[in-house]
Amino acid sequence: MTIRSLALATALTTTLVPMTALAEAPDGWSPLLEPATLAAILDEYGDDVRVIHITGEYEAGHIPGAGWSPYATWRSDMPNPGALRDINHWQAVVRELGIEADTPTVIVHAGRDATDFGAAARVYWTLKSLGVEDLALLNGGYAGWVAAGLPQDTRPASFFPSEFTAHWSDDWRASTETVARLQAEGGATLLDARPADFFEGVTWSVAAPGTIHGARNLEYSSFFEGNRLVGSERIRAVAEAAGYTDATTTVSFCNTGHWAAINWFALSEVAGYDDVRLYAESMAEYTAQDLPLDHAPNRLVYAYRAAARWISGLF
CATH class of the missing domain: 3.40.250.10 (Rhodanese-like domain)
Structure with a gap:
């Protein structure tokens, strides 16, 4: 199923999509994906891959089938937005996105500039520390996807909640x-x-x-x-x-x-x-x-x- 047919199927059916587990990461997977590579992965693996937008105007346009999880959800409040949130908060967010530990997940920023990329990198680091195994960022963000002439959608997606259990690791953290x-x-x-x-x-x-x-x-x-x-x-x-x-x-x-x-x-x-x-x-x-x-x-x-x-x- 191509991305375009996936978008059509999404329009004709419910947006609640259950996940099926992949035994390993999709072919061509890497921590930094180019738009064409991600498009090929989605064409082949479809709903087995979760795509999440975290910055930008999601309702104005996003990758077909992608969900929305604003960056603020992953950050703390002032005086230090960088402080870690409670693990139960993050677990609830991941479950709402329908992500399991073995769900290949792509985090997508708007693609405005290098600073915008930092939002995706921070969410990637958080998900990795929580125990999600296969993660990637989209190089150039959604702007790169659009510039490559790839399909867009404006319909929101929602997902069957997962049963993800968060296990925080300090392997990539320094206190x-x-x-x-x-x-x-x-x-x-x-x-x-x-x-x-x-x-x-x-x-x-x-x-x-x-x-x-x-x-x-x-x-x-x-x-x-x-x-x-x-x-x-x-x-x-x-x-x-x-x-x-x-x-x-x-x-x-x-x-x-x-x-x-x-x-x-x-x-x-x-x-x-x-x-x-x-x-x-x-x-x-x-x-x-x-x-x-x-x-x-x-x-x-x-x-x-x-x-x-x-x-x-x-x-």
Whole structure:
């Protein structure tokens, strides 16, 4: 059944779709899928693959048969959107999407820019940590799908709830305690995924200015051409040019674990570096605990910059 006939069948029948289990990932599956590859997979495997949009205007257009799960559902509230949510919340979300542990699942962002990709990467990391086995992101997002001339739909999809049981794994996570321990032990690499102004303490958001003591800067946008993530060889070349080496443990962080999820995904899932972890709470939690910083301005400079930012917001 082609994607077009699948869309027609969806229009003629209920949108409640039960899942059937695949013994293994579909042919052609990888963590980063091109639109044409995803289209071929959907043509062959149809409802056995779950596609989920998380950003953009779902009702205005989406991949036929795809569901909707807004990014905010996967994030926490202020003061730290990067904080982990209760596992029971996530389990309920996954069940509502009809996803089992062995359901091949593709997360689709709108494709606006590199930052938008971070939403998909963060959801991918969350689902992997919860125990979903076969995951992928759509390179270029929905914008890439549309640009490739592939079919679109505006009808919402819903699914039979699954019986998914979440089992959280810390294999890809670094907590604040982990970061402090790695700093004390040495040998690990701390990678700040933020733009240089954040790393250098000139700009800040949510967290206090500066960066984690001993961190290196590897900006998330370095891995993109437009809104598309580059391939594994380019990722390794960019990382090595920035002085990154495959350390025993690598921790990717930013302000609230959004940009950092991009670096985690690029290095771990696409380039295949070992033991890359995401510091989900990132600088928002780290600086709240008064831990050692680099590039942190002194109190007078900090007060001056804060006042300047406040004044500039008035005009």
